[in-house]
Amino acid sequence: MQLPSTKLYQRLHCQLFHWRTTRDIIKQHIATAFLHLQNEISDVLVTHSTSNEKLEESQLQTAMEKSKIKVSQGCIDLLQEFRHLIDGNTELLVKLKDLIIDWVQEGFQDFFQKLDGHFHLLSGRSTGFSQESSTVDFVQIDKVPTVLVLMLAQLCVFIEQTTIPKVTEDLADSFSGGGARSSEYGPPFVPGEICRLYRSSGEKFLQHYINIKTQKISKLLNKRFSTPVWLKHKEPREVNMFVDLLLLEFNGVVSEVKQILPGLIRRHRHSDSTGSTTSSRSNPMREDMLNRSNTNRSRSQFLENHLAKLFEQKMEIFTKLEYTQESVISTVLKLCLKSLQEFVRLQTFNRSGFQQIQLDMEFLKSSLKEFIDDEAAISFLLKEVNNAAHERCLDPIPLEAPILDKLINAKLAKIKEQSANM
Structure with a gap:
């Protein structure tokens, strides 16, 4: 077998280096974009829910609406940004299209799972997303902003019923195909699994809110009747x-x-x-x-x-x-x-x-x-x-x-x- 000339070998190596560099940069960009959106959603929730809960009615309603908008519009903005990548005409982007599609779908699956886990931490739960509802520990109730817990419950409903269907539709329209992902791992984005996750979490948050409020009032009643x-x-x-x-x-x-x-x-x-x-x-x-x-x-x-x-x-x-x-x-x-x-x-x-x-x-x-x-x-x-x-x-x-x-x-x-x- 005849070895390639040194010049040709160097050229091929340079192209491979650029391909790998571009691939890594795009993959990291997608991951960072999802993380940035999660932090923005968290900031909106935490900023508008305080431990003393002395918020005027309009403020709390505004906080709830802002949280919903941040989730829905944030996902839409990400989809538009990622669409520019797969629509690119450069040779490297064309070659990376299938990978980008897989990364985007995997990214949404991972994003919604991690966001759910972050919601649990914000609510005072010591574990992230879990299928076990009876073995979850809670932090001290007095330190949990109960308004935030109730907002999380309602936000889970919104994500399950509105956001996930919208993301699923847009992914099917603009990010179908892919195939670079190994078949043994299954599909990169499973909307049914995410919906079940948020349905379960929403129920837990709602029950958690009721438990917090009931325990707080019960403490007052107990003190009154034992004194x-x-x-x-x-x-x-x-x-x-x-x-x-x-x-x-x-x-x-x-x-x-x-x-x-x-x-x-x-x-x-x-x-x-x-x-x-x-x-x-x-x-x-x-x-x-x-x-x-x-x-x-x-x-x-x-x-x-x-x-x-x-x-x-x-x-x-x-x-x-x-x-x-x-x-x-x-x-x-x-x-x-x-x-x-x-x-x-x-x-x-x-x-x-x-x-x-x-x-x-x-x-x-x-x-x-x-x-x-x-x-x-x-x-x-x-x-x-x-x-x-x-x-x-x-x-x-x-x-x-x-x-x-x-x-x-x-x-x-x-x-x-x-x-x-x-």
């Missing part, structure tokens, strides 16, 4: 201050959810919840409690518990969690009321302490109607809290309906006066 001596509680003269704290925290949840999640909160307006409190609202509780006495307490308690269980079997308290305002708000409230029920069960009440719980639950019943969609379930849980206090009371004689209404009306009048002075 006083309920056996020495004085006769109730007004709704307890813990009710104001609970409503304040719950209003914070409502404010965040309304700005980020879709769906209108249906405002309930019933004849028994407009204007003042009437005795018809208190009659069911009054009739139920006045029928009890110390002599037949055991029999009545057995019957009450039996009826409650039958009622609970027919009522589905915790429905499937959805990405709507109603679903998230109702779930947080239901979990908080279940926690409240457990805290009550740990205490022992005198008559006045039991009456205080009765008053507080009746006031919450009317106050929470405008926020929730599942009114029957919330009413049932409030009654369960009251029943728990009845079971733990040494002398469970309830407040009479006129007194109960008078105290609730006084609280409503006080709230109305405070709102007028603000």
